[in-house]
Amino acid sequence: MIRIYNTMGRKVEELNTVEPDTVKMYVCGPTVYDYVHIGHGRTFVAFDAMLRYLKLKGYNVIRVQNITDIDDKIIKRANETGRDWTEIVDFYMKDYLDSLSQLKVEIDQHPRVSTHIKEIIEFINGLIEKGNAYVAQSGSVYFDVESFPSYGLLSGTRKEEWNQGEEFVKEKRHPYDFALWKAWKPGEPYWESPWGKGRPGWHIECSTMSTRYLGDQFDIHGGGVDLVFPHHENERAQSEALLGKTWVRYWVHVSYLTINKEKMSKSLKNIIPLNEAIKKWGVNTLRYWYLTAKYRNTIDFSEDSLAQASSALQRLKDAMSIIRGVIKSGPKYYSNDEQVKTQRKIIWLIQKFHESLSDDFDTATALSQVHEIATIVFNDLQSSEDFMGAMLALDAFRQFNYVYGVMDEEFNAAYENLNKVIDAVVEVRNILRSKKMYDLSDQIRDVLTRAGVRLLDSKDKTTWRFE
Secondary structure (H helix, E strand, O other): OOEEEEOOOOEEEEOOOOEOOEEEEEEOOOEOOOOOEHHHHHHHHHHHHHHHHHHHOOOEEEEEEOEEOOOHHHHHHHHHHOOOHHHHHHHHHHHHHHHHHHOOOOOOEOOEHHHOHHHHHHHHHHHHHOOOEEEOOOOOEEEOHHHOOOOOOOOOOOHHHOOOOOOOOOOOOOOOOEEEEEEOOOOOOOEOOOOOOEEEOHHHHHHHHHHHHHOOOEEEEEEEHHHHHHHHHHHHHHHHHHHOOOOEEEEEEEOOEEEOOEEOOOOOOOOOEHHHHHHHHOHHHHHHHHOOOOOOOOEEEOHHHHHHHHHHHHHHHHHHHHHHHHHHOOOOOOOOHHHHHHHHHHHHHHHHHHHHHHEOOOHHHHHHHHHHHHHHHHHHHHHHOOHHHHHHHHHHHHHHHHHHOOOHHHHHHHOOOHHHHHHHHHHHHHHHHHOOOHHHHHHHHHHHHHOOEEEEEOOOOEEEEEO
16 A cells, blocks of 8 residues: 655545556646756656656556746746747757756656647636636736635635735736736737737646646646645646546645755855756766655755765665675575575565555655665675575665666676576575475565566476566
């Protein structure tokens, strides 16, 4: 059972998906007017780890992450630099996609606002027809917040706190109504609409594109905690007003990243571009460091914290080298009592690893259990040449790397002689079965099954094949 914290209701709930064995996830992507920074990187990796763990547990996961390629900030940057807005978008979108690729983040769909204008207009029309939105004299369209009685429920805000961060104009019915469509101003890009020339507001894009790719109901809507209000509050209001039902089952938010205990801001000049961090620290160290804190806890960046993450990751790589060495030496035809005890301790730690990640994706606690296995490798496996223990440790590290994605190179080396290793493991399993040590022999079968190897037992022998 996987449990997940839901910002709506502020409690941990059992994951119960719209479709059996499938998780549909929408994560708010960046507005491409500047370089993505390490705070964005944390959000990307946090949801990537969730996706990877859900896949490890057998779920089919579909992740959509949008690109906001038309927005006030983009227009402002274009005006400041004297460049065309499309040039701004193309330059910073490339930086974003390159950084995402280097971080090994899995995205199934990357919709852009500018290619979904038709669907956005249809969405807004539906809200107007239902009485939840109105066309102002200028040609702008606003969502009538008063028409949605549960507004503020997601963010826990009161009416006096509903400042949208938008320019207040007298044509709004209420000061806290927000723009769905912004009428054209000279010098701005525009599209034709039933209300005249203009462009989409910020919030409507995510409602439209998530529904377009994931359906009228989906499982997880995520982003940084700074998006809870007004962005996600507004998304929920306009989507549920149109659809007439609960739109998202679980609202999931990643906490802040600070720099030496201070909030990142341009005024403090402490914003670190993600591409620079990747270049300096490397992808694996950066991913590892992001996941040393649970996604709902603030993480603080410092040179020391990244150096510590690098050392801790190296410790796991060193343990992996020992595991490979023990496996390469080949199986022994027995396990003594101390080795069996060690093997059962590793099995127990693998179970604890899963318990931690199943409890609201607690990557920090799960990581401590991986390091306990590394300690066993250093203290016990290295000297005893415990082949079965090494195989169990290898499986633990395989599952760890599947989620954290920080030791791909080590696993490529570990599987160089894969067929010989599997033959040896099957031989050890047969010996354990002959001695009626069924708990360990069953564990070997489970390890191989998770690795995509199916065992075929017959009366005289055991064969295997890749699934």
